[in-house]
Amino acid sequence: MAYFLRANVTEVAPLTDRMRAIRLTGDHLRGLAWRPGQHVRVNVTPPSQWLRNPGDARRTYSIWDLDPANGVLDLAVLDHGDGPGSVWARTARPGDPVSLSKPEGRLVLRDAGPHIFAGDETAAVPFAAMLRALPDDAEVAGVLEASGPAGEVPLPRKLTWVHDGQLLDAVRDLPATEGTVYIAGEARTCQAIRQHFLRDRRWPRGAIVIKPFWTPGKRGMD
Numbered sequence: 001m002a003y004f005l006r007a008n009v010t011e012v013a014p015l016t017d018r019m020r021a022i023r024l025t026g027d028h029l030r031g032l033a034w035r036p037g038q039h040v041r042v043n044v045t046p047p048s049q050w051l052r053n054p055g056d057a058r059r060t061y062s063i064w065d066l067d068p069a070n071g072v073l074d075l076a077v078l079d080h081g082d083g084p085g086s087v088w089a090r091t092a093r094p095g096d097p098v099s100l101s102k103p104e105g106r107l108v109l110r111d112a113g114p115h116i117f118a119g120d121e122t123a124a125v126p127f128a129a130m131l132r133a134l135p136d137d138a139e140v141a142g143v144l145e146a147s148g149p150a151g152e153v154p155l156p157r158k159l160t161w162v163h164d165g166q167l168l169d170a171v172r173d174l175p176a177t178e179g180t181v182y183i184a185g186e187a188r189t190c191q192a193i194r195q196h197f198l199r200d201r202r203w204p205r206g207a208i209v210i211k212p213f214w215t216p217g218k219r220g221m222d
Contacts, residue, residue, distance in 0.1 A: 004043065004099035005029060007073065009092050015076050017150035019121065020089050021064065022075045024098055029071040034103035036129035037182075038063055040073070041101040044088035059085030060213070062126035062184075063103060076125045076153070080214070107211040109133060110180040117142030117159060118171050118193050120185035122213045124153035127182065131157040139179070143170040168192055172200075180207050187212035 007026030015021040039062045043050075050057040064074040077089035109115070109130050115138060117127045124144050134140060134157070142159040145167035146152050152161045162170045171193050181203070183193045190212045197203045 005032075005102060007071075007098050007100065009094055009096040009098060011094060012092050016121070016146070016153055018080065018147065019076050019078050019151070019153065020092070022077060022089060022092055024073045024075070024100070025071055027071055029066075029073050030068060032066060032068045032073075032103060034063060034066050034068070035108040036063075036133040037108040037126040038103040038105040039107075039126070040075075040103055042075075042085075042088070043099045044084045056084040059083075059088070061085075062107075062122070062213075063129060064125050065129060065132075066103070078122050081216075105211070107182065107184060107209060110209065112180045112207065114139035114141060114175060114177055114179035116140075116174055116179060116181040117144070118167070118174070118181060118183050120145045120167070120189065121147070121151055121153060122186075123184035124155065126184060126211075127159070128153065128155050130182070131155060131159075141175050143167065143174060145170075145185075168196070171196060176201070178203055178207060180209060183208065183210040185213055187215035 005028040007024040007029055009022060010025045011023035013021045039060050041058045041060050043057060044059050045056050061075045061077055064076045066073050079086050079090055107126055140157050143162060144159055145162050148163055181197055183190050190210055194208055194210050197208055
């Protein structure tokens with residue numbers, strides 16, 4: 001990508017036991033068009049390393065919230081290892097310069113409800129933005145998995161939280177009424193949930209919106 005937006009870290013705070021809220025501000029963020037659920041690509045290593053280790057240069061992060069009028073973009077980044085993205089989020093401090101892409105992505109709300117959400121802690125970030133965008137009378141259900149109670153992300157609408165190893169069983173208990181299901185998080189788990197809706201519930205493919213975010217050991221998705 002030839003052009004990056006420029007911003008600065010202005011606030012860093014814990015959101016859960018393993019997730020950090022990182023606020024970026026800058027004139028390049030003013031007037032940005034976005035849809036809740038979309039992501040940005042952040043350059044997490046210095047430019048001097050981009051050609052040497054291109055696979056470590058960028059990481060994709062869902063937007064927690066965006067205020068285009070004031071040039072404020074909020075991220076929430078899970079610390080799940082020693083990859084370059086986790087290291088960047090762990091060491092980010094107010095005043096640090098950041099370069100990033102414009103918002104993009106197809107994990108966005110569809111018209112058909114009820115709206116069902118399924119995924120892990122990382123999925124809670126775009127889901128929070130999507131839930132805030134839904135009208136108050138929208139029919140919503142969902143289940144999210146965290147490592148424990150301290151990992152549960154605060155959400156604007158109530159979804160069910162389960163803990164390690166319980167997600168797939170909890171997905172089977174979600175409402176049976178066909179609508180749109182949004183699936184995000186660890187890649188293999190996303191595929192297992194997708195197969196449940198395709199094979200067991202016989203939902204049409206067009207009713208399933210899926211976005212794998214990460215998987216252990218795969219460069220660029222660590």
